[in-house]
Amino acid sequence: MAERGLNIIVCVKHVPETAEAEIKIDSTGKAIEKAGLVFDINECDDYALEEAVRVKEKFGGSVIAVTVGPEDADSTLRKCLARGADKAIRLTDATFGGSDGYAIAKILHNAIKGLPFDLVLTGALAGDDGCTMVGPILAELLRIPHATMVKKIELGEGVAKVNRELEGGLEEAVEVELPAVLTVQTGINEPRYVSILGIRKAMKKEIKVLGLADIGLSENDVGEAGSWIKIESMFVPPVEKQAEFIKGTPEEIAAKIVEIIKSRGLI
Amino acid sequence: MAEIFVLAEHRQGRIRDITFEMLTKGKKLTEQINADLTVVLLGKEAKEHARTLSEYAKKVLLIEDTKLENFNSEAYQRVLSNLINEHKPLLLMIGHTSFGVDLAPSLAASLKLPLATDCIDLEFDDETFLVTRQMYGGKVNVRARVRKAESYVVTIRQAAFEAQKPAMNGEIIEKPSSLAEEITKKRFIGYVLPPPGGVDITAADMLIGIGRGIKDENNIPTVEELAKSLGGVLACSRPIVDKGWLPSDRQVGSSGKTVKPKLYIAFGISGAFQHVLGMKNSDLIIAINKDPNAPIFSFSDYGVVEDMFKILSPLQSKICELKGQKT
Ligand SMILES: Cc1cc2nc3c(=O)[nH]c(=O)nc-3n(C[C@H](O)[C@H](O)[C@H](O)COP(=O)(O)OP(=O)(O)OC[C@H]3O[C@@H](n4cnc5c(N)ncnc54)[C@H](O)[C@@H]3O)c2cc1C
Ligand SMILES: Nc1ncnc2c1ncn2[C@@H]1O[C@H](COP(=O)(O)O)[C@@H](O)[C@H]1O
Numbered sequence: 001m002a003e004r005g006l007n008i009i010v011c012v013k014h015v016p017e018t019a020e021a022e023i024k025i026d027s028t029g030k031a032i033e034k035a036g037l038v039f040d041i042n043e044c045d046d047y048a049l050e051e052a053v054r055v056k057e058k059f060g061g062s063v064i065a066v067t068v069g070p071e072d073a074d075s076t077l078r079k080c081l082a083r084g085a086d087k088a089i090r091l092t093d094a095t096f097g098g099s100d101g102y103a104i105a106k107i108l109h110n111a112i113k114g115l116p117f118d119l120v121l122t123g124a125l126a127g128d129d130g131c132t133m134v135g136p137i138l139a140e141l142l143r144i145p146h147a148t149m150v151k152k153i154e155l156g157e158g159v160a161k162v163n164r165e166l167e168g169g170l171e172e173a174v175e176v177e178l179p180a181v182l183t184v185q186t187g188i189n190e191p192r193y194v195s196i197l198g199i200r201k202a203m204k205k206e207i208k209v210l211g212l213a214d215i216g217l218s219e220n221d222v223g224e225a226g227s228w229i230k231i232e233s234m235f236v237p238p239v240e241k242q243a244e245f246i247k248g249t250p251e252e253i254a255a256k257i258v259e260i261i262k263s264r265g266l267i
Numbered sequence: 268m269a270e271i272f273v274l275a276e277h278r279q280g281r282i283r284d285i286t287f288e289m290l291t292k293g294k295k296l297t298e299q300i301n302a303d304l305t306v307v308l309l310g311k312e313a314k315e316h317a318r319t320l321s322e323y324a325k326k327v328l329l330i331e332d333t334k335l336e337n338f339n340s341e342a343y344q345r346v347l348s349n350l351i352n353e354h355k356p357l358l359l360m361i362g363h364t365s366f367g368v369d370l371a372p373s374l375a376a377s378l379k380l381p382l383a384t385d386c387i388d389l390e391f392d393d394e395t396f397l398v399t400r401q402m403y404g405g406k407v408n409v410r411a412r413v414r415k416a417e418s419y420v421v422t423i424r425q426a427a428f429e430a431q432k433p434a435m436n437g438e439i440i441e442k443p444s445s446l447a448e449e450i451t452k453k454r455f456i457g458y459v460l461p462p463p464g465g466v467d468i469t470a471a472d473m474l475i476g477i478g479r480g481i482k483d484e485n486n487i488p489t490v491e492e493l494a495k496s497l498g499g500v501l502a503c504s505r506p507i508v509d510k511g512w513l514p515s516d517r518q519v520g521s522s523g524k525t526v527k528p529k530l531y532i533a534f535g536i537s538g539a540f541q542h543v544l545g546m547k548n549s550d551l552i553i554a555i556n557k558d559p560n561a562p563i564f565s566f567s568d569y570g571v572v573e574d575m576f577k578i579l580s581p582l583q584s585k586i587c588e589l590k591g592q593k594t
Binding site: 254 | 278337338339340341363364365366368369371372373375376377381382383384385397398400401402403404405406407408409410411412413414422451452453454455456457458459460461472473479497498505506508509510511515516518521522523524525529530532537550551552553554557558560562564565566567568569570571572573577578581582584585586589590
């Protein structure tokens with residue numbers, strides 16, 4: 001392994017930032033309005049890519065970033081290339097719309113099954129639909145083992161020793177045979193900043209674009225037809241308890257907060 | 268009669284809460300569609316657990332094997348595949364936990380059964396089966412129809428259902444383990460405990476929580492100062508720990524600590540359910556967030572829609588004023 005290095009595939013998703021944005025449900029009632037939202041690499045995929053690049057730097061080898069998404073997703077792939085990925089593949093087809101995690105996993109599987117790899121990294125979950133399933137399904141389709149929610153990776157001869165995150169701060173150490181799919185959790189490393197030079201160099205690297213026919217799938221395998229679940233309606237979550245809003249100038253708000261705390265006998 | 272399976276989750280000798288939450292929802296579903304509720308329990312020496320669980324279901328299917336001592340998705344997948352092929356349950360419920368997300372997707376894919384993850388509600392109608400789940404960090408809910416199949420697999424969000432004790436008297440059925448060969452591709456090594464922390468946020472009466480809204484590490488001391496003046500302790504959401512700005516013993520939430528202080532103030536925390544899980548039972552919750560639609564406001568007693576940096580300094584001086592008066 002150490003001699004020939006490791007070939008790593010990283011699956012990355014281009015997702016909208018929604019924590020701070022105003023979300024509106026569109027006229028279909030089944031999706032949100034995407035216009036005006038800022039898209040970027042999915043949070044845990046950022047950590048997955050960084051982990052892949054670190055492994056490459058240590059052992060040698062290559063990193064390929066793969067995404068299923070529209071042309072706009074190129075900006076996420078460019079970011080990966082600038083960070084140290086060697087190649088990028090974008091899977092785009094009109095038939096891919098409406099794909100759930102299962103359909104996405106099938107698309108990724110067909111796109112990468114012919115490539116040489118020792119390790120496939122994905123994020124633990126996508127920040128938009130949060131299926132938490134693409135990685136382990138991909139592993140099942142590739143007939144290789146997997147470990148999810150990974151917080152630490154140590155590579156040995158033909159195996160990866162990883163720490164999986166459990167609840168309440170606990171972790172478990174498990175060993176998986178390579179090749180394997182590992183789904184990476186946030187906080188595993190500190191993703192690096194991209195240098196100007198890196199970005200400039202990345203602009204010259206090619207992004208390979210493949211469609212449905214190129215990867216040997218049919219229309220029934222992808223989109224809604226190839227998915228396990230289909231969204232029927234989208235709505236604003238019902239509010240069980242609504243906070244009482246404190247209004248006024250910052251001084252008035254501060255005074256009111258202190259008054260509430262004091263009335264509870266906490267100050 | 269149709270059967271609903273609930274997979275029991277246990278770790279280090281304890282049955283985890285999610286199991287009872289799923290059994291409660293499972294019982295309701297079986298009443299609605301006239302089905303039987305069965306809990307599936309895999310483990311090494313799990314008879315004690317089986318007795319506990321027998322009060323929650325019609326049947327307990329118990330499979331004991333030393334290879335099932337610790338959770339291993341490879342071993343679980345093999346045993347469950349056999350069970351599902353044999354019993355063809357209408358529904359298999361698994362917790363949307365670290366354990367469940369390692370198991371359910373590959374199990375469903377290998378059996379070619381549809382899976383819906385992180386569900387907060389379930390419902391059968393004449394046609395098929397519908398689930399409710401959240402998207403975009405809890406900002407929207409979706410109702411989704413699951414593709415028609417003989418069996419459905421779901422993972423259930425923690426704390427989505429409240430556990431109740433139905434006092435049933437289920438039959439415990441022991442089944443032989445179908446694990447013949449060794450588990451080879453995935454091996455459990457051991458549990459790794461979190462590093463001992465310097466601060467115990469679970470012991471604090473007042474917690475000041477900061478989230479990604481803090482923007483920069485250099486803004487933390489201001490909030491820490493406020494916490495000190497108030498006599499409280501600084502806590503945070505996960506991204507603050509991920510960035511290395513605060514140690515992990517300060518993290519509130521499902522993968523951090525569960526806290527129940529007399530006061531929890533959330534500055535710049537959106538209120539993702541993994542965070543809320545750790546703090547929603549605090550006596551008094553005040554959230555400051557510039558987004559009026561932040562989910563945190565549905566879990567707070569008081570809310571302030573404002574830039575947190577405009578509130579910090581007047582709050583600090585008001586507290587000092589008051590404390591100064593007292594002494
Ligand atoms: C398996 C798993 C386990 C997890 N465990 C945990 C856990 O234990 N604890 C946890 O916290 N998270 C956990 N998470 C992560 C969780 O899903 C969220 O990503 C996280 O809680 C978001 O943190 P945040 O609210 O600080 O950041 P964001 O969601 O990015 O929200 C930032 C908020 O700050 C507000 N804001 C920004 N600027 C300002 C300002 N100037 N003034 C006021 N408000 C401002 C924004 O409006 C926004 O609402 C877990 C995730 C997974 C997948
Ligand atoms: N459209 C996509 N393209 C590439 N990778 C994806 C895509 N969707 C999901 N993934 C990968 O699968 C992980 C888990 O996604 P999910 O199962 O949808 O929560 C993500 O973090 C990505 O690494």
